[in-house]
């Protein structure tokens with residue numbers, strides 16, 4: 831693995847920061863604070879929580895994406911169907 835500093839040289843500044851805004855690298859388990867740049871190893875619990883959070887977000891965004899795609903496809907199909915004609919005959923041609 832890459833070399834990560836174990837000791838932060840800027841201890842004074844670090845103490846004024848509670849590292850609330852951090853980015854975690856799920857591959858290495860290293861968290862990096864956005865504000866002071868402090869890096870630390872996350873605990874297994876923190877890593878697990880991060881994995882779960884990402885998985886939940888991905889699941890949610892995929893669901894949203896499917897919903898949006900479906901909505902667009904339907905409105906596209908509606909725009910293809912002439913309004914004056916009866917749509918029942920055309921419905922059989924729509925594959926879904």
Ligand SMILES: [Zn+2]
Nearest residue numbers: 847849863866
């Ligand atoms: Zn910090």
